[in-house]
Amino acid sequence: MTGIDRVEAAYLSRLLDDATPLFALVRTSLGFALLDRKGARSLQARLKGKTDWGGPDMLSRVLRKANPMRRAAESDLRRICIARTGKSGLAGMLARHLPEGVVWINVGHSNLEAPVFDAVHAISGARAHIMVHDMIPLDFPEFQRPGTVELFERRMRNVSARADLIVYNSAQSQRDAERYFSEWGRVPKDLVAHLGVSLPKANVQDLPPELDLTRPYFVTIGTVEPRKNHALLLDVWEKLAEEPGITPQLFIIGNRGWNNNAVFARLDARPEGITELNGLCDGAMAALVKGARAALFPSLAEGFGLPPCEAVLLGTKVVVNDLSVTREILSNIPIYANAPDMYSWMQLIREIAGKTEAEQKAEGQMDTSHALPTWSEHFNLVLKVS
Numbered sequence: 001m002t003g004i005d006r007v008e009a010a011y012l013s014r015l016l017d018d019a020t021p022l023f024a025l026v027r028t029s030l031g032f033a034l035l036d037r038k039g040a041r042s043l044q045a046r047l048k049g050k051t052d053w054g055g056p057d058m059l060s061r062v063l064r065k066a067n068p069m070r071r072a073a074e075s076d077l078r079r080i081c082i083a084r085t086g087k088s089g090l091a092g093m094l095a096r097h098l099p100e101g102v103v104w105i106n107v108g109h110s111n112l113e114a115p116v117f118d119a120v121h122a123i124s125g126a127r128a129h130i131m132v133h134d135m136i137p138l139d140f141p142e143f144q145r146p147g148t149v150e151l152f153e154r155r156m157r158n159v160s161a162r163a164d165l166i167v168y169n170s171a172q173s174q175r176d177a178e179r180y181f182s183e184w185g186r187v188p189k190d191l192v193a194h195l196g197v198s199l200p201k202a203n204v205q206d207l208p209p210e211l212d213l214t215r216p217y218f219v220t221i222g223t224v225e226p227r228k229n230h231a232l233l234l235d236v237w238e239k240l241a242e243e244p245g246i247t248p249q250l251f252i253i254g255n256r257g258w259n260n261n262a263v264f265a266r267l268d269a270r271p272e273g274i275t276e277l278n279g280l281c282d283g284a285m286a287a288l289v290k291g292a293r294a295a296l297f298p299s300l301a302e303g304f305g306l307p308p309c310e311a312v313l314l315g316t317k318v319v320v321n322d323l324s325v326t327r328e329i330l331s332n333i334p335i336y337a338n339a340p341d342m343y344s345w346m347q348l349i350r351e352i353a354g355k356t357e358a359e360q361k362a363e364g365q366m367d368t369s370h371a372l373p374t375w376s377e378h379f380n381l382v383l384k385v386s
Contacts, residue, residue, distance in 0.1 A: 001282075002223070003306045004133060007169075007195060008107045012044055014379050015105075023098060027111055028074050030059075031086040034097055039080040046076060054079065091119035101125035109133065112155035117162040127164040129385075132156075134169075134303025135176040136227065143227040143301075145258045157184055166190040167382055169304040172325035193382050194329060196375025197309040202290045203283030211275070211288075216353045217249035219292045221285070221307040222299065224264070224276075225257030229298040229321070229339055234266050236346045237273050247273035248293070248353040253285055254278070290314045293352050297321065298339045308334060309372055319348055333371065 001009060015022050016037065024040040026033045035043060045051040053072040057079070060071035078084060085093040104120045104127070106112065112130065120126050137144050137152040144152075159166065160181040166188050168174040174192050181187040207213075222228040233250060241247045255278050256264060267276055280288070289295055295311035297320045305326055311318050312333055320326050321339040337344050 003304070004108050006306060007131070009047065010196060010375055011105065011107050012040065014375065016041055016044065021099065025104070025111075026077055028077060028084070029070070031084065032090055032093070033077040033081040033084045034093060035077075035080060036082050039082060042080045043077070046073075087115065090115060091122050094119050095123060098123055098126070104128045107131045109152070109155060112158050114158050114162070117158060121162070128162060129165040129167065130159050130163045131167045131169065132159065132173055132177050134173050134301070135180060136301050136303065138180060139176060140227060140301050143225065143259065156180060160184045160186050160188065163188045165385060168192045169195050170325050170328055172328055173303045191381060191385065193378045194373035195304050195306065196378045197306065197313060197372045198375065199313045200282055200286035200289075200310050202286035202314065204287045206281050206284035207287055208277070208284070212249070213291055215246060215249055216293050217251060217291075218294050218296055218349065218353075219251045219253060219289050220296045221253045221289070222297070223254050223257040224252065224260055224267075226259050227300050229300050230263050232298045232339060232342055232345060233296060234263065234271060234274070235342050236349060237271060239346055240350070241272040248349070250274045251288060252276045253280055253288065286310075286314060289316050292316055294319050294349070296349070298345065299323070300339055302326065304329065313372065317352065319345070329373070331371065
């Protein structure tokens with residue numbers, strides 16, 4: 001799961017445990033599906049792998065352009081939903097099934113279109129509570145795929161004009177968003193609620209058997225896209241490979257993204273010491289992070305940054321680019337370095353790799369569990385106003 005996927009999963013789990021009536025609205029290729037609590041729990045079981053996705057139904061066979069996984073998922077949504085509709089029938093469907101005073105909680109950056117807001121607000125007393133994770137597509141358009149900046153701006157303008165409450169994952173995200181909302185003419189009511197950070201469960205048995213973990217290694221986690229700044233780490237490892245001795249390993253955990261052909265070409269050349277790992281399960285990823293000399297995050301922009309937080313909980317040393325949002329969340333826990341300064345990163349990595357196991361143990365690990373936000377704290381803030 002990506003960062004936003006993890007947040008959506010946390011919300012689904014928390015709301016399924018609540019006694020309040022619950023419905024889930026899911027966008028599909030043909031419009032929308034509406035699930036009740038039973039359907040939402042059934043969907044969660046599939047997302048967690050506890051229940052297998054079913055086979056394609058008759059309608060999905062007609063939609064041959066969709067990939068098999070999407071066809072299976074949408075077929076199951078049609079089986080477990082209480083209602084479904086095309087885009088034009090959304091308001092009517094919601095009016096028939098949802099109670100007055102309903103609160104629409106949208107945790108991702110999808111579905112933030114004017115007709116959805118209007119369909120919700122057509123219900124008496126209904127409110128729209130939206131989470132904004134960052135404004136990175138507007139602040140850093142050079143990192144985005146073609147067309148995504150315009151789409152993101154349209155959605156954020158809808159949030160500015162139509163949201164009843166905005167939940168920000170950080171004060172940095174709040175500041176960034178309100179610069180735009182002020183310019184656009186309306187700043188909705190808001191609150192800042194740091195995301196919860198949960199200790200990942202490491203499982204070494206899930207690790208690919210071909211990995212050599214006897215040599216010192218580092219990890220970096222994130223989609224391989226320009227904002228994550230993998231290019232800096234490739235530069236560092238290129239220099240380290242020129243030095244005498246054994247080059248430490250770098251495991252790059254994450255799928256390839258967009259606008260990054262130069263980095264992809266360098267990875268395809270299989271640089272010394274670097275291994276790409278795609279599709280690791282959570283247990284394997286946590287095990288790899290836990291055994292690393294350090295987790296490296298030279299990202300150029302973040303709205304929150306869950307992977308560094310999870311690495312901290314696993315007791316792994318963390319080296320990050322000096323971003324204000326990281327200082328907001330993690331304070332003085334990580335080692336900070338400036339992303340443009342490749343040589344400072346190389347020096348830090350060289351020093352960490354050169355420490356013996358005894359030296360690392362002698363340094364000890366900080367007890368940081370009390371310093372990181374929890375989901376309980378997050379929901380105590382958010383659901384109090386929902």
